[in-house]
Amino acid sequence: MGHGNQAGMSSEDVFEKVQSALVDALGVEDDEVTPEATLVGDLGAESIDFLDIVFKLEKAFGIQIPREDLSPEDILTNSQYVQDGKVTAQGLTELKRRMPWADLSKFEQNPRVQDFGDLLTVQDMCRYVQSKIGG
């Protein structure tokens, strides 16, 4: 499966394809899909939309996206990494290791598990795709 190696694709090309996938999946306008927009809070993504987004990105870029890549539920439900509803320092390290493409700097300031769902931005998705296609 896949559309060949897309390494070398410019970041503008990646953004355009990610934008197009999000416009299709979420029924939002092009200009709403800015790099800073969060998928859940700003673009209104519901949990089921993430599966749709995954299908669209896989098709657009010819990549495979394992479930755990985008939703580190195993970390967020692991008592070793979560205390009193907050991700511990060890948990944050684990999250960064799993999701090096995600900007966790804001989340780190007050790492409440309940806020994790609204963390990912369009820019994060672009960086994730770049990491998959080796761009």
Place this chain on the structure above:
Amino acid sequence: MRWFWIDRFTSFHSGREATAIKNVSLVEEALDDYCLGYPYLPPPLIIEGLAQLGGVLVAEHMNFQKRVVLAKVVRAVFHQLAAPGDQLHYHAVLESVQDEGAMVSCTSKLHEQPQAEIQLMFAFLNENRFGEMPLFKPEELTTMLRLMRFFEVAVDPAGRPLDVTTDRSISPQ
């Protein structure tokens, strides 16, 4: 009332694609009130029929071991209405499968012309969130598929007829 929105499978290639017929009849209650005095098959029921066709395509591909539900109508475009006496030809293609669900592209044709283009996303119910209750008893599912003449046309990826059962819990594969 039977919630069957396809009448008959006309082909079924495991893991790939399936076709079915839907005859539109004035006797169907669903046509009565949708647009008074102007009966036609409500478009949501065309989506439902395609979801039944696509859902079986996905479920069979997963050896009937996953609970497959329609999660999202990704795209729906209708080109014409389907009136009593019309015969719709449905076609569903399995586009991709993930751990959590599958994407299916569907078309409906009337007199060889496009009637509808629908893209559907199916999800697999997760035991942790939705319990382990099956959606169908295996014998009910088998009966339903038999009524729709599924087993008369269904073939596996190698082109061999499928066994007349949906109980694959002890399947050698």
